[in-house]
Amino acid sequence: MDLVNGNIQYGQFVLTMLGEIKRSLALKEVTLLKRDDWKQHVFIEASTESGLDNHILNFEKLYTDMERAAGKSYFYNDHPFPELQEYQAILPLKEKAGITGLVAVKEETAGSLSGIGPEAVELLARECTTLLETAFNLNKVVLEEKRYKQLFKVTEKFHSSMSMDAVLEEIIKTLMEVYPSFIYYLMLSHDNNNHENLPIKDLEYDSENAAAMQAFVTGTVQFEDSVPAKRSVLYAPLKGKQGVYGVLQVITPNSLVFPENEVEFISLLANTAGSALENAQLYQQSKKLISDLQLINETSHRLNSNLRLSETMSYMREQIVKSFNASEIGFIFLLPNGEVKPLTGSSAFFQTKEAEQYIRYSKKKIDIDKESLFIGDLTLQKMDGKMRFRSLMAVPMIQSNSMRGFAVVLQEEPYYFSFEMFKLLQSLIHHSSLALANSMLREELEKMVITDHLTGLYSRSYLDEKILQSMDDDEEGTFILIDIDDFKKVNDTYGHQVGDEILVQVADLIHGNIRESDIGARWGGEELAIYLPRLSLQVGVSIAQRLLEKVSELSNPKVTISCGVSYWKKDRTDDAKALFKRADEALYLAKNTGKNRVEVLN
Template sequence: MTFQNEEMRYEQLFRVTAKFHSTMDIDAVLEEVIHTLQDVYPSFSYTLFLAHDNTNHNVIPIKEIQHNVNGENPAVMQAFVTGFVQIEDRIAEKQSVLYAPLKGRQGIYGVLQINAHNAIIFPKSEIQFIELLANTAGNAFENAQLYQQSKQLIADLQLINDTSHRLNSNLRLTETMTFMSSQIKNSFGAMEVGFFMYSKDSLEVLLGSTPFFENGEGEEFVTFSLRKILKEKEPLFISDLHSDATFQNAIYRSMMSVPMVQGNEIIGVAIVLHESPYYFSFDKFKLLQSLIHHSSLAISNSILREELEKLVITDYLTKLYSRNHLEDMVQLSMETDAYGTFILVDIDDFKGINDTYGHQVGDEAIVQIANLIKDNIRDDDIGARWGGEELAIYLPRVDMQTGYAIAERLVERVATYSNPKITISCGIATWNKENKETFQSLFHRADNALYRAKQSGKNQVIASENRVC
């Protein structure tokens, strides 16, 4: 076996050192180490053992260090732990194997294994050169790794800052959660993202979660996560769900679950899934915790703000909308729609109900009718408490014929299902853009129709166009 002369070796060392100082790419550093060694010792074979997750490289033979002294190659671990070159002289095989640690200022990042074939003993000068090259590479590797970590840290901080800034801009809850879901999918590579609000009585999936959670397919992940988090008071980081008997056939294998906390109370949980095992790094797990921690207050504030807004426009007894809100919605409909129908509802002989059964039963009767209204209108329709025993319904983009049928059905169902038995009368009026009507005129026509229904026998519907049933 022959070696290059000392001058040539150190020229190579000078060149590779200059290359190390010109790059912050870890793969480029590793490639340069191998190329330099192949130039200096073309007959040797090389393997890099690394302690981090850079074992997938198309050019360099890289293995992960097994943290076990009794593992596959104890000499690798010995060089890694001690920081000193280890040499095995395999006389029978006519081979020497040298293990050089890649040392930086802050730690040891791996071990370079060099197999010298047809050589019994490494000359001391060669050992010194390889050790110097390995130390130079270790420092370069450390610098590149620190640079990559700093870049990632800056990106993570930017993500948290951008998210916090956006969440503090008074977004609606759905907008907040949709934004959060998008941020997590883009930054973490997540396939499924779910947000859930928790109380002792209920668990609610928030809009903005991916369809997998919204349609209930992810229920077992949610139940499992919440039970663990409530019991252990810690977030969950599971690299492979198949290790748990509950999820042996699950399509998703990597999971992170982080509680949303307000004060000292768990108010919800965020769940992130991917189909590949070991997909999320521990750094990503810590980042998710930070992201959820910074966003929990904004999410809670969005919920409280919308609950307060709903209270302002909701009647406390019936949980229908308030009169003012219905008026606002009719005005908006008149600006944006082509037509609509307004129904005014009054309980027949309501004073007699109060006198016979008491005011509490009277209130219960109003609530019964309110519930029947909710059951018989669409999500876009508006049911409201108009005042006292009067209720109202507005049906945007509904014509007279359809509105009349809805009012008739309501009259029949109140008479059938109310307890104690009560009846209602309805006055109905329709508007369209051609008539250029105001809400006040629409209301007066429905009110006049209701008056005629009362005067002509009650328990019926009368339309403002003089139609009587």
């Protein structure tokens, strides 16, 4: 027993002591049986008989029978242990806590122990107990010292890392070294399942985990014993200064009781790990907060750099996809009549029929609750139809205390977005609402400048600008000049208000019969114009003819129009002024050859 260097050969010490007893008393066999309160059975710790078969004894019954030795110094030839009938003498080993073991003796020659005398046997039992207790306690101190040195090293590792994964991995690694036969699980209160190769469970809020939840809520160690399953479970909270971050579950197979010193060690490890997890989490949160602030600052700076509305929406969509890994993002504008309109820059999904139920649901909830929406699982909201997207966040866009619209973010998986993501989205939309409103206002003003107030068609100046641009960029184009026949008679007959209505009716028909890239404009008075970039003269004439028929058929009161069509092509010398002149001459020809007709000068 090298106490100075901590080299305690406990097993060799016990075997040597038994050997000395055998030698000095001329015995056949001396065996030490120890009581294991943890597993509630008896085991053979050492014996002078090598190769002793442990399975010849009923260890669990012997554990219970051992209490019969209380009050007895020794037994000789008549002892109450059926499992040890082949042994002639039994020396109970006693401590304050009760019987801790038995020394079982086989005589070499029958009756050889009878001549020693009861006092000597009692003294032998007492000295054996003293020696074994001393050796056991010395061994225990050395092992405890080693364990707590290990705990100190683990603590250093814990606090040298700001990674939650590294802390969790070190907890399991340490327990596996100290208790290799145990089973371990980390039960975390909020986890994103990113930890690889770690035994992690979600901390479920149900009755099956009552002890685990009790440990989590109270911050104290809890036990769960199962006699039929012959196992004991310990739940140690991973506790920091600000709260409990999870529970360490330790399962001991074939055991019913946790020794106090083991509970103390596991609790210390769990508390140390809880503090380290807290530090790591606070560090990660601070990094995330800095990242979120940088994102908000960058977004605000970018949005206030006079972007157009489509560019603003596209930029916002990119930022939200990058930050939240969202499946679909929609920016919904509220029209004055209460209708909704997905803005350019929203995901293409929000132009589909399927998106309407998500838009309708979000608008209804925001109108009622006057708050942002954070829905973990839409299937629980009793919505009509099958829901492809189950996670939803919706944040109103407020400007001057008035809701101008709202942003909707969707994901297929339920409970995908964290509350931190929701708060970040609110901040992003809040900081961007003014920029969005400014972009919309700027485009509204631009549209007012380039749009005729009465007809909603573009202005003459905008038409001129686009034709000049097309002549630089495109290969061909067709221009149609339109005049409402006998428009003065309409004004004189029905009044100028009806005349204005006729102009609006014709403008609406123009809108309905041209492409988005085409330009319908008010040329002046009752004259209107259409420019068709990249379209041939033949197609332009057919569009003019179709419009002629639609006006005659649908106008009320009925009017007709005359059209003059001109055309330009890249391979010939031409300009806008000449294009307009040819269309004007063709219109003059149509008006003077019967009206309600299309004429062409190409």
